[in-house]
Structures are given as C-alpha cells and as structure tokens.
Amino acid sequence: MKQYKPKDFAEMINVSVKTLQRWDNEGVLIAYRNPKGRRYYTEEQYQQYMGIQSENKVGKTLIYARVSNQGQKDDLENQIEFLKTFANARGMIVDEIVTDIGSGLNYNRKQWNKLIDRCAEGEVSRIIIAHKDRFVRFGYDWFERFLRKMAVEIIVVNNDKLSPQEELVQDLISIIHVFSCRIYGLRKYKKKLSEDKEL
16 A cells, blocks of 8 residues: 655645645544554545545455443434535435444454454454444554554544543542452342342
8 A cells, every 4th residue: 555754745735734634633634653652644644635436445444333332322323424424514425324232342243343343354444433442442542553554544523632640540549440340240140149039
C-alpha cells in the first residue's frame, strides 16, 4: 500500500498540513501512524477523498453498534441513527449494520467475532463506531492496528482525546466494574448452592 507524508498528501488534495492535523484530531480524516508515531496517509485514503472508486476494492462499509444489556435497546437505536447520520453527512454508503448486546469486556460476543472474521476474509473495508469502548473496552489500539494490517479502517465518531491520566482512570473504573460484577455473580451462585438440598 502506497504511503504519503502529511506534506505530500496535503499538496495532493490541495489543503494545508494544519487542516490535515485538525481533521485527524476531529476524526474527519484520520491519519495512520508508524511505530515512531509519525503520521502518514495511504493511496486508498486519497482515492476515497477524491471520490475515485478503486477497481479491486470489494470491502463493505459497516456500522457497528453495541449496548451492554437488553434494557438499552432504545440507546442502541439512537446509536444506529446517529452513526447513519454521520455516514450520510460524509457521503459514505453504509452496506450493513451490525449490532451486539453484551459487555465490551466480553470477547465472546457473537456478532463482534463474526465481524472480526469477515475483516480477516477481506469482506470489510471500513467500520464506523460511536466510541472506542463500543467496539472493545480494553485493547482498542491493538485491535485497530490488527485490522489496519487487513486494510480495514475504523472510524470513531466521538473520538475523545483523553490524557494518559484520564485513560488510566477509565481503565481502573472498568477493572473495578468487572470484578464487582464477578463478586456479585459468585454471591448469587453461593446462595443457589446453599439453597440446593441435593448438595
């Protein structure tokens, strides 16, 4: 895949480097980064921006939306509508909507796993999500790099830039939540065992 430095890419699409940086921060046109953290852009991004249809591009654009439990179905519908509006405003044609109901800490989500498999098989070229934690609670950056190697772009609509301290707090809250849920589950299980007369 051909790569361009921000300066070269800015000239190609007739904008300034500052505009590219702003678009990257706002999630409008997200730059790739090399291992040293330097931005770069690809031929595919150039073609998408210029509205050039690539002959060999077969991947679909998907919306992925998730909520944690059945009681949040209204939130799921709102999330889907929000993402559809975002895609339409940017001229993206959404081929499919994938939804999941389950914890972002659960890597056994049925639809999410199917989505990862489809990415590996080359069926998907772009995934639009509302927040990083809608896709996965932990390890988002790893999954983003993993999918990028398969030429799959993840677009995060509400791409909140958190400081390292804020990210650490978010991770700690998630860990506490996981363990509190497990403790609650163990208490429930212990109660059932004590009520079972056959044991």
